Amino acid sequence: MTIEHSGGGDPDRSLALLWRDRSTQPEPVRGRRPTLTVDRIVASAIAVADSEGLTAASMHRVAKELGAGTMTLYTYVPAKNELLDLMVDAVLSERQFPAPNEPRPSSWRAQVQLYSERTRAMYRRHPWLRQVSTVRPALGPGVMAGDEYLLSTVSGLGLPPRQLAAAASSIGTFVDAHAAIEADNAYLVRVTGETEDTWWQQRMSFWENYFDTERHPTMVEVWNGGGFEASAVDQAAEAYEFGLNRLLDGIEAAAAKH
Template identity: 65%
Template structure:
């Protein structure tokens, strides 16, 4: 695997694009008006990714959609990596999370649920987001707004600074990971035309012919006692709510 190392100038340019300097245009030739804006490029790239997946949103394809040459795009955005950063940060900003001084739910748990609901909805609208690594995030306003919101919610509980960051990290990772799984499930259903339940039904023969009960007694017992009666979507929703609420219970107990 090739690891990219950006120079200071490249990083500074990428950050400038993220932080609202991005609407500035490259200098056009004398007497000619600029044809594109970075915001429009990002908008079109997101549209392509929404419709056809992240791999389709190449610089060449986005340029074609805009009626421009591929090399023209590089005068606005340095490359695909920077374009992806802009796309991710733009859709994260769509969550419209309350900022400092904005009205928000009074209860801290409800504040976390607001973050959860809006993050999951963002993944549903933009399922390609599951393919974008969040390990080294773009330090843009969309990402930082989410961080500020979670940190401020937990900081209000009187936890120590290290506990606040740990709790925010645990919640953010849990919510993002499950939102990505949900988006993956929806993507598979769309591209295959087969629901998760239909996929499992198609493999029902496994339980009758191949499943070794003696090696999986707990699984068999849970099955016999109704532990797997829900649909795949219902089971995923139940597991998500259970896990999130136990995380919140743990934080609440720590505070108490």
């Protein structure tokens, strides 16, 4: 699986496009009155990526979907890097987290749960996101809204600023990583027609012919104690909920020391 990297576009061009709603400049016009908009181009690219994968969302393919020439797209979006930045930020914006002055769940844990639910749903709608690294994010409205919301969920715990930032980042990293894994599993089910449980069942001979109990005593102990009895899907869900709750417990414990 090829990994793309966001934030790779020209900074000035990407930022101007990402924050185009704040620009007073008209969209580029060459010759006749334009029939395209940046929003239409981005929406079309996302639709192609959703149905056929990220690789399919080339400038040429998007232009074809819109009934336009490829060169015409370049008068709106200068390169594929900038298009990827716009696509990622657009789907991040779909989460629509409450703004600072809008109602939200009363407890901080419930606010984190809202972040979790909307982020995981976003990955399910757009499984190609698992192929995009946001280590160097494009600083668009979707990214900034998510970061602001996460910081605000832990801001009332009394943590010092650096710990507050670390706590919010830890939550975001945990949720995003698990959401990407869920999306990857769902993608494999779609393209192979096999569920995860079916995949494991087809490899039962491994346990009979290759698994060495003496080299893996802890696995054997957990197995005999029923630790692996749940389905693959249920195990993943349990691991996610357990990990997130223990992470939040740790943040609360750290906050209690201040």
